[in-house]
Amino acid sequence: MDSPAPPTPRRLLLRSPSDLADDVLREIFLHLDSPADLARASTTCTHFHRVIADHDFLRHYHALHPPPLLGILANVFIPAQPPHPSSVAARAFKDADAADFSFSFIPFPHRWRRRDSRDGRFLLSGVPVGRGYNRGDLVWITDLAVCDPLHRRYHLLPAIPVDLAAAAHPPDIVDFEPFLAPAAEDHMDTSFRVICLAQCTTKLVLFVFSSSEWRWHSVTFEGWSALITGSGGPASGSELSQRYYAYRCFCWLMHGRNMLLVLNTCGMNFSTVELPQDYMGREIAIVEAGDGKLGIFLSAVTLHMTPFTSHMSYCEIALRSQTNGTSRSQPVEVNNSTVKQDHSSGKLWLPRLLLQLNVHYGNGALGTEQMWIDVTSIREDVIITHLAPDLVLNAYRTCSAACISFRRIITDGSFLRRFRVVHPPPLLGFAAYEGFHPAQPPHPSAPLGDALAGAADFSYSFVPTGRWNTPWHPRDVRQGRVLLECTPECEPAFDYYDIVYLKHLELAVCDPLSRRYRLLPRIPYELRIQYEPLVDFGLFLAPTGDDEEEKTFSVVRMSCNGGMLIAFVFSSITGQWRIPAYLDLSSLSHSPITAHIRFTSSCLEYQHCFYWTAPWGDKLLVLDALRFEFSVISNNLTAYHARHSGQPLIVEDGDGSPEVYFLADLYGDGPTELIRIPATVVYVLGGGGTVIRKPSNIERWKPTKVKNHTGFFKK
Amino acid sequence: MAAPESGDGNNGAARMVTLISSDNTRFEVEAAAASLSQTLQLTILDGGGGGGDGIPLPNVDSATLSKVLEYCIKHAPAAANGGAPNATAVDRAELERFDNEFVNIDQSVLYSLIMAAHNLEIEGLQSLVAKKVADMIKGKSPMEIRRTLGFPDPTPEEQAEMNAHMLEYGWAYE
Numbered sequence: 001m002d003s004p005a006p007p008t009p010r011r012l013l014l015r016s017p018s019d020l021a022d023d024v025l026r027e028i029f030l031h032l033d034s035p036a037d038l039a040r041a042s043t044t045c046t047h048f049h050r051v052i053a054d055h056d057f058l059r060h061y062h063a064l065h066p067p068p069l070l071g072i073l074a075n076v077f078i079p080a081q082p083p084h085p086s087s088v089a090a091r092a093f094k095d096a097d098a099a100d101f102s103f104s105f106i107p108f109p110h111r112w113r114r115r116d117s118r119d120g121r122f123l124l125s126g127v128p129v130g131r132g133y134n135r136g137d138l139v140w141i142t143d144l145a146v147c148d149p150l151h152r153r154y155h156l157l158p159a160i161p162v163d164l165a166a167a168a169h170p171p172d173i174v175d176f177e178p179f180l181a182p183a184a185e186d187h188m189d190t191s192f193r194v195i196c197l198a199q200c201t202t203k204l205v206l207f208v209f210s211s212s213e214w215r216w217h218s219v220t221f222e223g224w225s226a227l228i229t230g231s232g233g234p235a236s237g238s239e240l241s242q243r244y245y246a247y248r249c250f251c252w253l254m255h256g257r258n259m260l261l262v263l264n265t266c267g268m269n270f271s272t273v274e275l276p277q278d279y280m281g282r283e284i285a286i287v288e289a290g291d292g293k294l295g296i297f298l299s300a301v302t303l304h305m306t307p308f309t310s311h312m313s314y315c316e317i318a319l320r321s322q323t324n325g326t327s328r329s330q331p332v333e334v335n336n337s338t339v340k341q342d343h344s345s346g347k348l349w350l351p352r353l354l355l356q357l358n359v360h361y362g363n364g365a366l367g368t369e370q371m372w373i374d375v376t377s378i379r380e381d382v383i384i385t386h387l388a389p390d391l392v393l394n395a396y397r398t399c400s401a402a403c404i405s406f407r408r409i410i411t412d413g414s415f416l417r418r419f420r421v422v423h424p425p426p427l428l429g430f431a432a433y434e435g436f437h438p439a440q441p442p443h444p445s446a447p448l449g450d451a452l453a454g455a456a457d458f459s460y461s462f463v464p465t466g467r468w469n470t471p472w473h474p475r476d477v478r479q480g481r482v483l484l485e486c487t488p489e490c491e492p493a494f495d496y497y498d499i500v501y502l503k504h505l506e507l508a509v510c511d512p513l514s515r516r517y518r519l520l521p522r523i524p525y526e527l528r529i530q531y532e533p534l535v536d537f538g539l540f541l542a543p544t545g546d547d548e549e550e551k552t553f554s555v556v557r558m559s560c561n562g563g564m565l566i567a568f569v570f571s572s573i574t575g576q577w578r579i580p581a582y583l584d585l586s587s588l589s590h591s592p593i594t595a596h597i598r599f600t601s602s603c604l605e606y607q608h609c610f611y612w613t614a615p616w617g618d619k620l621l622v623l624d625a626l627r628f629e630f631s632v633i634s635n636n637l638t639a640y641h642a643r644h645s646g647q648p649l650i651v652e653d654g655d656g657s658p659e660v661y662f663l664a665d666l667y668g669d670g671p672t673e674l675i676r677i678p679a680t681v682v683y684v685l686g687g688g689g690t691v692i693r694k695p696s697n698i699e700r701w702k703p704t705k706v707k708n709h710t711g712f713f714k715k
Numbered sequence: 716m717a718a719p720e721s722g723d724g725n726n727g728a729a730r731m732v733t734l735i736s737s738d739n740t741r742f743e744v745e746a747a748a749a750s751l752s753q754t755l756q757l758t759i760l761d762g763g764g765g766g767g768d769g770i771p772l773p774n775v776d777s778a779t780l781s782k783v784l785e786y787c788i789k790h791a792p793a794a795a796n797g798g799a800p801n802a803t804a805v806d807r808a809e810l811e812r813f814d815n816e817f818v819n820i821d822q823s824v825l826y827s828l829i830m831a832a833h834n835l836e837i838e839g840l841q842s843l844v845a846k847k848v849a850d851m852i853k854g855k856s857p858m859e860i861r862r863t864l865g866f867p868d869p870t871p872e873e874q875a876e877m878n879a880h881m882l883e884y885g886w887a888y889e
Contacts, residue, residue, distance in 0.1 A: 020829070021833060023833065024830075024833050024845070027841055027842065027845035028848045028849050028852070029849070030845070030849075031846040031848075031849030031850075032849050032853060034853070037849075037852060037853050040855065040856060040857055040860065041860060043857045043881045044857040045857075045866060045869065045877070046876055046877070049880055
């Protein structure tokens with residue numbers, strides 16, 4: 001036959017894939033809107049693969065089809081969970097270890113901390129090699145790096161030049177916030193911009209680094225002092241909330257002023273918009289509402305308020321377009337259709353949209369990703385019973401896995417501390433003397449414990465060396481803080497707790513996750529001299545009872561001399577040591593007490609009260625850490641060997657009142673009996689009083705299993 | 716669509732140009748329609764294609780060219796309005812309906828159209844046919860894509876290489 005067979009009508013009938021020019025193929029592939037289709041097409045033939053794997057093509061493709069959410073980078077990468085459409089790809093991404101989120105490709109990776117992420121790039125801040133974090137490092141950051149964990153590439157940014165930096169004097173700076181901004185519109189593909197927002201007492205200064213010019217320039221917002229004068233705002237500290245992003249603009253809520261500060265990254269100019277209704281204490285999410293309007297979701301429920309009125313309201317504000325490049329404040333219009341003027345109560349947030357949420361859940365808006373708004377919904381009964389940390393964990397994971405931009409919100413220190421107050425955190429592991437031991441499977445926290453072990457620094461290398469040039473060791477943990485002590489050199493076999501004198505005390509409180517610390521001053525000579533010689537028998541972090549407990553802490557040092565128990569307390573608010581309570585031991589015991597007699601060095605806490613077994617065995621000492629009052633439970637257990645008796649264990653009985661369980665040593669060879677003492681019979685000793693009463697009933701059980709419960713670390 | 720040679724292209728309100736297909740068929744169309752092709756635009760601006768000269772298109776046969784010009788004539792008025800910012804919703808809906816119908820064609824014709832749109836650089840048509848091919852690929856396995864596009868079966872070497880890539884994209888096959 002001369003003529004070729006007629007073409008099969010249902011086929012394109014190419015003689016070979018290379019019949020189609022690359023340009024034509026690119027045009028076709030750009031119309032594949034699912035990454036899975038693109039991946040399959042790329043494995044059709046080598047020619048297709050070459051076209052698709054090309055960087056320019058992929059960049060073009062991603063510009064047209066925003067990449068799907070793969071997961072959230074908290075301490076580790078948490079892939080999106082089913083039924084999210086990306087869950088399969090996200091799991092593969094994680095399993096393939098496609099990206100290096102520990103940034104090990106940067107020199108001295110442990111010196112760097114994640115600060116922000118955008119468009120696949122991460123902004124890291126670090127301290128120069130060879131020294132730890134100093135006070136003030138978080139106020140003025142000089143070392144910044146931008147890196148790509150997928151391709152394992154990084155750029156170290158030059159420091160902000162001195163002449164520019166002069167615009168913001170470090171003592172004047174209230175807050176310093178570095179973040180990644182979207183690239184200028186004409187350099188979308190290859191460039192990035194980094195912004196450092198320095199909040200000063202009288203002005204806002206922006207330092208902007210552009211990778212295409214490879215230099216810094218600064219923009220000063222002089223209208224700032226006029227904005228923050230007058231009542232309503234905080235007297236000190238940052239005026240701005242966390243950062244929100246929409247339409248190439250960054251937004252901050254201004255604390256107590258009902259205003260939104262808007263930074264347009266196109267002209268790098270600031271403007272403000274008055275919000276229709278007080279948002280105080282609310283969860284807010286800002287979305288792109290179309291037509292250049294910002295949509296603001298306002299959750300009418302918060303995690304800590306009752307009763308719950310579960311709904312979310314929504315309003316839109318229009319940003320007036322700004323054409324000039326000045327940084328003057330410009331008015332922004334609030335969409336009047338969503339705001340109602342009410343004569344009795346002023347402006348009301350008239351909802352355009354009302355989402356009804358399940359009333360049996362604690363709901364909170366966390367943030368947004370593209371068209372989605374993420375809401376945490378956590379069952380109330382889970383919170384109350386404390387029985388299902390895995391449920392809380394799942395909720396935490398679900399909401400945090402929902403979008404990358406929430407990573408910042410969820411890993412924010414104050415959010416986490418607030419979250420923890422409402423949801424007692426699961427046990428993640430043990431911060432022991434030699435390091436951190438994450439929870440092991442099948443404990444539900446095991447994955448998170450591993451993650452914490454990877455993300456936090458339990459060698460405390462970021463804390464500068466103390467007076468004794470010895471390593472820091474943990475003495476207590478509370479709300480994510482670790483109390484560290486460094487002690488003079490001593491024989492390794494020797495239990496150093498026994499011989500540390502108060503004058504040798506060297507303490508620090510740190511956050512191993514965010515690598516911040518505070519060195520504590522020594523106990524003043526005049527405070528301790530009248531009680532010397534004093535030895536230590538207890539050192540712990542105590543609650544402050546402050547509403548702002550996420551920001552404050554107190555450290556209690558229990559000390560003892562021949563006849564007295566003295567509580568030295570350091571408060572982070574006053575920055576000073578004081579003695580709020582002491583106890584005359586001679587009134588409690590018939591046997592003489594020496595300075596070196598040993599108390600059980602660890603204690604247990606329940607509802608702000610700390611419990612110790614007394615050295616002579618028949619007393620349980622209780623310190624109320626809020627009121628600083630000592631009390632004593634006399635449990636008439638003189639038959640037991642104090643030295644081998646275990647620590648008290650506090651549990652909640654059926655009707656919610658606390659009970660003390662005490663492991664008692666009857667035969668001198670270890671604890672064998674479990675004693676239950678209802679703690680309600682505790683009597684308070686006011687000012688060195690001696691009224692002690694026996695508990696009404698003491699019960700005994702044979703212990704089935706003895707476990708050490710001290711030293712737990714909760715995050 | 717094959718048109719007899721007319722006289723002077725400047726007679727009417729609209730200027731006409733003549734295009735000559737690879738099999739020597741002459742097509743006379745409004746210059747505005749032919750100018751949708753970036754390739755032809757410059758020639759036409761220089762005054763080419765008028766009178767008896769005609770612009771030869773050796774890569775495009777008459778069946779394909781007639782189809783291409785059908786597209787151009789339909790889209791020329793909207794393109795003249797600068798991307799049709801003033802077009803009514805009805806106009807847009809009509810163009811969309813036309814486009815959908817336009818690519819509902821035999822796949823051998825589609826392939827010729829792809830090549831013609833590419834050679835003539837007609838942006839809208841390139842996008843339209845590319846989308847049609849993309850729709851044919853969507854949801855198919857690599858082997859089904861090969862069959863759809865009429866590729867020969869891969870050589871063992873190529874298959875081995877593709878298998879390696881498939882491992883990399885395993886998630887796309889679940």
